[in-house]
Amino acid sequence: MAKVSKRIAEAKKLIDSAVAYDGAEAVELVKKTSTVKFDATVDAAIRLGVDPRKADQQIRGAMVLPHGTGKDRTVLVFARGEKAKEALEAGANYAGDAEYIEKVTGGWMDFDVVVATPDMMAEVGKLGRVLGPRGLMPNPKTGTVTMDVTKAVNEIKAGKVEYRVDRDGNVHVPIGKVSFDNDKLLENLKAIYDVLLKAKPSAAKGTYVQNVAISSTMGPGIKIAGETLE
Numbered sequence: 001m002a003k004v005s006k007r008i009a010e011a012k013k014l015i016d017s018a019v020a021y022d023g024a025e026a027v028e029l030v031k032k033t034s035t036v037k038f039d040a041t042v043d044a045a046i047r048l049g050v051d052p053r054k055a056d057q058q059i060r061g062a063m064v065l066p067h068g069t070g071k072d073r074t075v076l077v078f079a080r081g082e083k084a085k086e087a088l089e090a091g092a093n094y095a096g097d098a099e100y101i102e103k104v105t106g107g108w109m110d111f112d113v114v115v116a117t118p119d120m121m122a123e124v125g126k127l128g129r130v131l132g133p134r135g136l137m138p139n140p141k142t143g144t145v146t147m148d149v150t151k152a153v154n155e156i157k158a159g160k161v162e163y164r165v166d167r168d169g170n171v172h173v174p175i176g177k178v179s180f181d182n183d184k185l186l187e188n189l190k191a192i193y194d195v196l197l198k199a200k201p202s203a204a205k206g207t208y209v210q211n212v213a214i215s216s217t218m219g220p221g222i223k224i225a226g227e228t229l230e
Helices: 006-012 024-030 080-092 097-106 117-133 149-159 182-198
Strands: 041-048 060-064 074-079 093-098 114-115 159-165 170-177 207-218 223-224
Touching: 024 080, 024 182, 041 149, 041 182, 060 182, 074 080, 074 097, 074 117, 074 149, 080 093, 080 149, 093 097, 097 114, 097 117, 114 117, 114 149, 149 159, 149 207, 159 170, 159 182, 182 207
Parallel strands: 074 093, 074 114
Antiparallel strands: 041 170, 041 207, 060 159, 207 223
């Protein structure tokens, strides 16, 4: 069994694992229980009562958090000519076609998000084995396959996050940094919670939101009463 550090052990004492806290109280606790020396990311984990194996219960999309994520994300745009120029002017870190296809094929992965224009997808699709497992493959559902590269880049830089239910029915989304004001963290959490409520599939049966929790990097999970986020 892995040894628990003294700092983590002390942090866990602040939390009652049997209690589902009010959203505002949970945000306060996630800050108090952050044990790392850097500005930790705060993540939300929401378990939904869906069967991801069924096509009509898949939940996937993207949204711009009201207060961003606190992280400057490196954006690669696969585009040609004027669209590549437009992407760079919008703030993309890299933009181009064959040159970047070749670089990624060779193992270069110095980026966080990939956007592509539709005419590039035949070539980008060949990178599926490289980009797919890392969750970097552009997808129309998340707005990363588009001719409006300016909008796509602006949204990503403003704090756009993708959400997708995993095979166990969980959705994991970063909602900011420990250094954020409490109100901003709570507003980001409420925003993603609201989006997931609205995405409820008509085929989903029983309790839809089964569990909500937040945690900081390497910090303990803190359960939240979902109704306090509505």
